[in-house]
Amino acid sequence: MPCTPYYRLFEEGRIGSMTVKNRIVMPPMATNYAGPSGEPTERLIGYYAERAKGGAGLIIVENVQVKYPQGKNVACQLRLDKNKYIPGFQELAEAVHAHQAKIFIQIHHAGRQYHDIEGEEGVDPSGIPDGFLQQPVRALKPEEIQDLVERFSETALRAKMAGMDGVEFHGAHGYLINEFMSPHTNQRVDEWGGTFERRMRFPLKIIERTREKVGPRFPLSFRFSADEFVPGGITLDDAKKIAQYLEDAGIDVLHVSAGIYESMQRILEPMRFEEGWRAYLAAAIKKVVKIPVITVGQIRSPEVAERVLEEGMADFVALGRTLIADPHWPRKVEEGRVPEIRKCISCNIGCIGGHVFNDLYMRCTVNPVTGHERFEGWVNLIPAKKRKKVMVVGAGPGGMEAARVAALRGHEVTLYEKSGELGGQVRTAVKGPGKGKLSFIPEYYSHTLKAAGVRMEMNTPVDANTIEREKPDVVIFATGAVPLVPDIKGIDNSEKVRGSWDVLNASAQVPGKKVVVAGGGLVGCETALFLAEQGKDVTIVEMLDNLASDMEPITRYDFLTELMPQAGIKALLSRVIAEITDQGVVVLDRWGNKSLLEADNVVIALGSRPAEAMMEAARDCARETYVIGDCKEPRKIINATFDGASIARMI
Numbered sequence: 001m002p003c004t005p006y007y008r009l010f011e012e013g014r015i016g017s018m019t020v021k022n023r024i025v026m027p028p029m030a031t032n033y034a035g036p037s038g039e040p041t042e043r044l045i046g047y048y049a050e051r052a053k054g055g056a057g058l059i060i061v062e063n064v065q066v067k068y069p070q071g072k073n074v075a076c077q078l079r080l081d082k083n084k085y086i087p088g089f090q091e092l093a094e095a096v097h098a099h100q101a102k103i104f105i106q107i108h109h110a111g112r113q114y115h116d117i118e119g120e121e122g123v124d125p126s127g128i129p130d131g132f133l134q135q136p137v138r139a140l141k142p143e144e145i146q147d148l149v150e151r152f153s154e155t156a157l158r159a160k161m162a163g164m165d166g167v168e169f170h171g172a173h174g175y176l177i178n179e180f181m182s183p184h185t186n187q188r189v190d191e192w193g194g195t196f197e198r199r200m201r202f203p204l205k206i207i208e209r210t211r212e213k214v215g216p217r218f219p220l221s222f223r224f225s226a227d228e229f230v231p232g233g234i235t236l237d238d239a240k241k242i243a244q245y246l247e248d249a250g251i252d253v254l255h256v257s258a259g260i261y262e263s264m265q266r267i268l269e270p271m272r273f274e275e276g277w278r279a280y281l282a283a284a285i286k287k288v289v290k291i292p293v294i295t296v297g298q299i300r301s302p303e304v305a306e307r308v309l310e311e312g313m314a315d316f317v318a319l320g321r322t323l324i325a326d327p328h329w330p331r332k333v334e335e336g337r338v339p340e341i342r343k344c345i346s347c348n349i350g351c352i353g354g355h356v357f358n359d360l361y362m363r364c365t366v367n368p369v370t371g372h373e374r375f376e377g378w379v380n381l382i383p384a385k386k387r388k389k390v391m392v393v394g395a396g397p398g399g400m401e402a403a404r405v406a407a408l409r410g411h412e413v414t415l416y417e418k419s420g421e422l423g424g425q426v427r428t429a430v431k432g433p434g435k436g437k438l439s440f441i442p443e444y445y446s447h448t449l450k451a452a453g454v455r456m457e458m459n460t461p462v463d464a465n466t467i468e469r470e471k472p473d474v475v476i477f478a479t480g481a482v483p484l485v486p487d488i489k490g491i492d493n494s495e496k497v498r499g500s501w502d503v504l505n506a507s508a509q510v511p512g513k514k515v516v517v518a519g520g521g522l523v524g525c526e527t528a529l530f531l532a533e534q535g536k537d538v539t540i541v542e543m544l545d546n547l548a549s550d551m552e553p554i555t556r557y558d559f560l561t562e563l564m565p566q567a568g569i570k571a572l573l574s575r576v577i578a579e580i581t582d583q584g585v586v587v588l589d590r591w592g593n594k595s596l597l598e599a600d601n602v603v604i605a606l607g608s609r610p611a612e613a614m615m616e617a618a619r620d621c622a623r624e625t626y627v628i629g630d631c632k633e634p635r636k637i638i639n640a641t642f643d644g645a646s647i648a649r650m651i
Helices: 042-053 083-097 142-161 176-181 201-214 236-249 261-266 279-286 302-310 320-325 329-334 397-408 436-452 464-470 500-504 522-532 553-567 615-621 637-650
Strands: 013-015 018-020 024-026 058-065 102-108 166-171 220-225 253-257 293-296 316-318 389-393 412-417 455-458 474-477 481-483 497-499 514-518 537-541 570-572 575-580 584-589 594-598 601-604 608-610 624-627
Touching (some): 042 083, 083 102, 083 142, 166 201, 176 201, 201 220, 201 236, 236 253, 236 279, 253 279, 261 553, 302 316, 320 329, 397 412, 397 474, 474 615, 500 522, 500 601, 514 522, 514 584, 522 537, 522 553, 615 624
Parallel strands (some): 058 102, 102 166, 253 293, 389 412, 389 474, 412 455, 497 601, 514 601
């Protein structure tokens, strides 16, 4: 019997003729782990096998092309459009089945949301370019549509031949099947568009032909956006009707998602969205069909997952980025080890927005092991050959990860932190609007550091005398960064000027109404939003010709299209602040023209520099010294955690 109060999560579930051991689904998420020709790789197989080992009941493998290259949407995408790919998928299926999990693959055509299709034209139902990507596209010809119906069904048959337990049709997120169903993208007037029934013809034909080839007992899933969140797009009322048509066509389970690329923040939500916010869509669909329903979207905590099932909002919960961050989330919950869970913070930096969309391997900000499951010493740590006395200076994400891993390898580890709290700069960042999930990071380490046997010295600044007294074998500096103070005339005006970190930490008050934020990067934009929510009249001054260039793309899109307009934040681009005066700031444009921007206060958000690391002192007292994270170079949390994980595996 599981040692858990989350009973519904661990009940068996049924999808068509198939029994699933629990109600936890890993949904499809692009990784760029496929080989150059679209074949499953060792990296990819190891990644999915680890999630199966971690206890997920059903793994739905990331989208698989039915037509190459026209249907591609990421740089390294799986293919199953030819029989030669079947053996690779057989190996993948066997790796997942070894852990008593079921496995589907998602079959897909990118439509107008394509990626680098090597000289071919992008296609969609009506030749309407996507508003997010703004790529050229042409309308499919009727004979091409018929061909694609066959390609979808043939790919499904290959999946069955490869030992998959089922397939999922990708009819969500603005890809080709979705494009045919939506009045926003399908404006054809032939048999493939015009009325609701004709817009449904393409997915229904695919289902019909697939059933003919795979038989009545092979489970079929259909993922669709129950609300596209765009004018003239699919609404929840439309989605209810779509769901009934799909059920009548022979679909065994409905995977209810939301959004298209033009409403990207509703597909891969930034941090500000509440846990389980999309469940209401699945609940509405569940009321109009008899087949099971999967919900997905920002489910991080077992309490939320259990509540969704208990209240009958869905039959299964899909944990996407949650399982990227911690593949063993299901097992930890089932065994009563919830404090050990690494919770996804919804930053999108290591996974889709910051990496996969940039043609890089998927990684994870909070879990450096992601993508390294088959690398020696990553999942299973190699014990240290010699026990060393390790001093870690700084309890930010990099320092905490280094301390945890080093201790688990058998070293004697002491973590020094000058403040009284874990987290480093995370403690500041969490104060920003919608950044509450960042608290998951210190919460995780507060438990796991103790469990690993790390001695923690809080409120303990480290200097040369400390290092001399302790005589460590290894010193790892993770002291972070400090704000950069630029050479601007008047910046030393203590009555007028504040630092962004001080503002977010509430250690500096910002009186008055009009505020200028100097710097339109990530920190500047978040500080501007923080002040605007307090009723301030905020203007950002940025030297570049765009804002938030260091934000990951989805969060940036959310900020520019939704949050910034709602908050009334103004921006002056391609300008620098030449002087801060009692009246405000003197702004200089690219042609050298000066103007006065009135302001009651000026907040500086112009970057950071590494904190002093005392390397020279350490070299005299320790055989090994390392510098990691922002102390090495101001970057992102993902860089700090990976630095810490890598160094701790080396020492």
